[in-house]
Amino acid sequence: METDFENLLRKNHLKVTQPRLSVLQIIAERDAAISQPVLEKMMGDEVDRVTLYRILKTFEEKGILHKVMDLNGTANYAICSSSCTEHEHHDEHFHFNCTNCHQVYCMNNFHLPPIQLPSGFKAGSLTLAITGICNHCNEKVQSS
Ligand SMILES: [Zn+2]
Ligand SMILES: [Zn+2]
Ligand SMILES: [Zn+2]
Known part of the structure; x- marks a missing residue:
């Protein structure tokens, strides 16, 4: 059966490859954006840096x-809204930068x-960014 990610790749005229599917899967499962170094670690041997x-x-x-x-100036990646198309992004939403864990949220x-x-x-x-404490870090502060 075709997954949504396979459909997404085909719709964009991209060949369906396992690394491409893995990248989409990992990013979709997180509530925060992900940086290339973290993604690289999670992918392990499946893909090289280039x-x-x-x-x-x-x-x-x-x-x-x-x-x-x-906040470190590292590029993070997040899934786009469905209104984004080739060469035209419509991600006009706020981004939240957590000063504690340095994650970025859409x-x-x-x-x-x-x-x-x-x-x-x-x-x-x-782009417009809000800086503060995210919900995960906030929970930790409250429970300790
Ligand atoms: Zn976009
Ligand atoms: Zn945080
Ligand atoms: Zn975003």
Whole structure:
């Protein structure tokens, strides 16, 4: 049977490969975005660094994943909303940076208001980050 991820790859005219499926699976299972080094560790021997880099780059170009910077300035990747298409991202939501665990979360339910730019300016992507303590870290503080 075809999985949703296989469909997603085919829809974007990408060959279905095991590493590509694994990357999607790992990212979809998390509630936070993931950085390449962490992803690399989780994939183990399944993929080398260069291949993983290419997979992430392709996914970003195809509108499957979007890049978010964490507080260390490391690129993290998160699944895109369904309105993203090739070369056109619509991830206009807040990103939450946890100052404790340094994870980045997509706040998909909070959309950014449309912004009026001065004439001559053309908006590409728009990001807005909130810094604070995430729910996982908050729970730990409260229970200890
Ligand atoms: Zn996107
Ligand atoms: Zn946290
Ligand atoms: Zn996001």
